[in-house]
Amino acid sequence: MAVSGLVMVGYLLLHMYGNLKVFSGKAAFDEYAHHLRVFGEPMLPENGLLWIVRVALLLAIVVHFHAATRLWARNKRASGAQGGKRYHSNKGRTGIQRSYASFTMRWGGVIILVFIVYHLLHLTANIIAPGGASDSPYQRVVNGFEIWWVTVWYTIALLAVGFHLWHGIWSALTTLGANRSSTRKASKLTPLAWIIAGAITIGFLLPPWAILLGLTG
């Protein structure tokens, strides 16, 4: 759970860096996208690096999903099949101090998975092409995000990612033994998780909103 999650966080940071190239204009963005395809040539074949990354990410998703379903089933059994709501009292339903993010990990994860499938069909394969298909990656991005509902759906998915990472980064690092504080609030990992989750959410939301509001593109 922890290792596969952190692999994906690392990828998101690189992906965000690429996205922000939108602000450097069409030529720079398309050049960057093209360069990713020929990265490492002639040591690597064309698209070589991309396929290595794709396989690694697919593996990370499979491991993450497998671990999540096993943990889900096990925790459901252990808590008497009712999860956090196993007590009949309708008081204290949201627990004592747990965060909203911590109990939306599962369904938040499902939303993110659905979004990833849509996202690949839209901007990678361009099978779904709101606003018109294009051979230019830059044009695909601009065509898509000029439509308000594309940007809104993208925003919802990114907020789900933000929540997922807010708890996920903290939890992954704690599982790997990095927490040395007596409470979650006092831990240095908590602001670290906030900063990375916030940077990824805002970093990914800047390009589509700038395009929708006509600030770039």
Added chain:
Amino acid sequence: MKITVRIWRQKNADSKGKLVPYELDNVSEHMSFLEMIDVLNERLTLEGEDPVSIDSDCREGICGMCGVVINGEPHGPENTTTCQLHMRTFNDGDVIDVEPWKAAAFPVIKDLVVDRGAFDRIIQSGGYISAPTGSAPEANNLPVPKHDADHAFEAATCIGCGACVAACPNGSAMLFTAAKITHLGLLPQGQAERDSRVLGMVEQMDAEGFGGCTNIGECTAACPKGIPLDVISRLNRDLMGAIARS
């Protein structure tokens, strides 16, 4: 004070339980929570009804025997054990819900009493420490850094009440097991069996049917002894090291 307590009544492990309301007049705010139950039980006995089964022993907050979920929170709204909770915490006219710990590894025996034998088996699977017995050793033979001694003691204050499992949405026993791993693992006497201890205890924890830890921290918020959350990371470090070495 006049209050209504809704108490979980369950005949035995196999029967289905339910919350049954009881009205109590003249509850003194100086009563402890357990004394309030005692008063109710006296009345139920006189009325020829079955009194409420509830565990308690020292009533000083140090044995870990008492422990019920009050208004959805283990040990109730104050950060203490059930026996140290007083009725002044509540208001006149309150409806108070009282339920047993609920977790697959803690089956209900009757009413509010659960079987916490799983904790004993986790302790047993940790094994022994190689400490010489006989006359007391020279106090300065084994130097222990102050910080380690303090932290080990902090972890050792765990009374094994089970509130961590009751509070955890996953029914996980990580805080309990990690507290035991920490208090022995930080001291020189605990080093010889450090690897076998963590491997054995984690294996037993899983075998008992406890859930997995998702680092939500609800356990530490419910713990009457303030066991720190970093013990869980310490257990994970010990476990990874032990797996790598074994």
